[in-house]
Amino acid sequence: MRQAGPWLRAAEGAMLLGADGVPAPTVFAEMSALAAATGAINLGQGFPDEDGPAEVLEAAVRAIRDGVNQYPPGRGTPDLRAAVSEHQRRWYGIEADPDREVLVTAGATEALAATLLAFVEPGDEVITFEPFYDAYGALIRLAGGTHVTVPLTAPDFLPDESTLRAAFSDRTRAVLVNTPHNPTGRVLPTEVLRAIVDLATEHDALIVTDEVYEHLTFSIPHVPIATLPGAAERTVTISSAGKTFSTTGWKIGWLTAPAAIVDAITTVKQYLTFVNGAPFQPAVAAGLRLSDAVFAGIAADLAAKHDLLAAGLLAADFDVMRPDGGYFVIADTAPLGFKDARAFCLELPSVAGVVGVPVTAFVRPEHAPGYRSLVRFAFCKRLGVLEDAAARLATLATRTA
Numbered sequence: 001m002r003q004a005g006p007w008l009r010a011a012e013g014a015m016l017l018g019a020d021g022v023p024a025p026t027v028f029a030e031m032s033a034l035a036a037a038t039g040a041i042n043l044g045q046g047f048p049d050e051d052g053p054a055e056v057l058e059a060a061v062r063a064i065r066d067g068v069n070q071y072p073p074g075r076g077t078p079d080l081r082a083a084v085s086e087h088q089r090r091w092y093g094i095e096a097d098p099d100r101e102v103l104v105t106a107g108a109t110e111a112l113a114a115t116l117l118a119f120v121e122p123g124d125e126v127i128t129f130e131p132f133y134d135a136y137g138a139l140i141r142l143a144g145g146t147h148v149t150v151p152l153t154a155p156d157f158l159p160d161e162s163t164l165r166a167a168f169s170d171r172t173r174a175v176l177v178n179t180p181h182n183p184t185g186r187v188l189p190t191e192v193l194r195a196i197v198d199l200a201t202e203h204d205a206l207i208v209t210d211e212v213y214e215h216l217t218f219s220i221p222h223v224p225i226a227t228l229p230g231a232a233e234r235t236v237t238i239s240s241a242g243k244t245f246s247t248t249g250w251k252i253g254w255l256t257a258p259a260a261i262v263d264a265i266t267t268v269k270q271y272l273t274f275v276n277g278a279p280f281q282p283a284v285a286a287g288l289r290l291s292d293a294v295f296a297g298i299a300a301d302l303a304a305k306h307d308l309l310a311a312g313l314l315a316a317d318f319d320v321m322r323p324d325g326g327y328f329v330i331a332d333t334a335p336l337g338f339k340d341a342r343a344f345c346l347e348l349p350s351v352a353g354v355v356g357v358p359v360t361a362f363v364r365p366e367h368a369p370g371y372r373s374l375v376r377f378a379f380c381k382r383l384g385v386l387e388d389a390a391a392r393l394a395t396l397a398t399r400t401a
Contacts, residue, residue, distance in 0.1 A: 026134065027361040031345060040349035041389045043309075043377040044357040046182070046327045050382050052246035053287060053294060060250075060283035072278045074270055076104025076254065083285035084254045091214075092224050094237075100259035103266055106276040107251035108212050108240040113139050114269040115208050115236050115255070116174070120145040124173035129159060131362030131371065133182050133210070145173065149363075153370060154332065155321050157184040161195060168199045174206040175199075177225060180213035183362050183376040184330055185323020187220045190228075197231045206261075207235040212253075215244045215295050217325030218303040226256075233258055236265070241284040243327065244298060246380075250280040302327075302379070305386055309379040312390025316397045327380040330359060334373040336396060341375045352392045 028045050035042035081098040088094035105111040122144035128136050130149035140147045150159050150167045179188040200207050214222045226235040240253035313320045319332035338344040341358035359374035
């Protein structure tokens with residue numbers, strides 16, 4: 001029998017295969033199916049249930065009607081690349097040549113995949129923080145790399161400096177930095193980012209950043225690691241439109257990096273999706289040029305949604321760990337008498353009519369004990385939905401008293 005290909009090994013390494021080798025449903029699919037079966041409110045998956053700015057949506061409709069429906073240029077439409085360049089300059093003072101240093105991708109996930117496949121060879125180590133977005137482990141494995149993690153532990157979810165330093169070695173090829181962080185919502189402090197730059201420089205490692213929640217922070221500014229001294233020449237900065245503009249289904253992402261790095265990533269990317277989302281690219285360009293007030297309003301609305309859901313969780317006697325940004329809040333089930341968040345999440349739909357996801361879905365099995373009682377809830381939903389969810393969750397206090 002033929003040996004499994006690298007894609008199968010990647011899936012197996014990411015715990016996507018059952019013992020019989022048949023693809024197993026992810027925890028997100030499992031919990032979503034449970035929500036559908038029970039009629040529970042699904043706060044497990046991180047996608048909005050309402051549309052983003054009208055200007056962005058109307059620009060997409062206009063592009064379709066104007067015939068922007070065929071292959072766009074391989075690196076993305078010139079206008080979107082220009083808009084990304086303008087965005088980086090406007091918000092962060094980063095200069096990125098739209099022709100040489102910007103690449104449009106099929107969401108941030110393709111940008112991550114193309115980057116890792118371009119630079120990671122078998123035996124190379126790639127560092128991430130843990131918990132980590134589930135695609136990271138699979139992509140590192142697909143590239144033939146070895147996944148090294150640095151724990152972010154509750155309640156602060158900040159890395160220990162000595163542990164971070166110990167994670168780097170002469171085999172470190174890249175460090176993947178996600179800030180604002182999924183699932184914890186932590187915005188990594190500048191001193192942590194500086195330590196990463198120093199260690200990456202010392203070990204000649206690439207820095208790859210996942211900044212998809214960059215505009216969704218709560219009173220804490222997002223600082224791209226590429227703005228720090230010594231970082232720009234070794235950093236691939238990745239973001240996307242999906243989270244900011246509530247258009248997760250469009251899958252329009254981008255990256256900026258030095259030209260030689262972008263060239264290498266483009267060589268891989270052209271054999272993945274080739275191109276994507278022609279009519280959505282001018283729409284995203286329009287979105288990136290919206291006023292500061294629109295971006296501030298998006299973040300403020302999301303912060304209010306967090307406060308609403310967190311109030312329901314606190315009323316139910318969870319320990320709630322306030323995020324700095326993003327779509328998610330982490331709650332500890334231990335005060336309710338539950339030590340196993342997965343068991344709790346399986347019971348929650350029938351008990352309170354709400355679905356969450358155990359944080360152990362974002363960690364390696366051997367590291368699960370440190371996160372055993374934690375649940376991630378998404379608050380990127382309509383206010384009415386969150387009000388209902390908060391009221392349902394609050395009933396847990398009387399049930400567990």
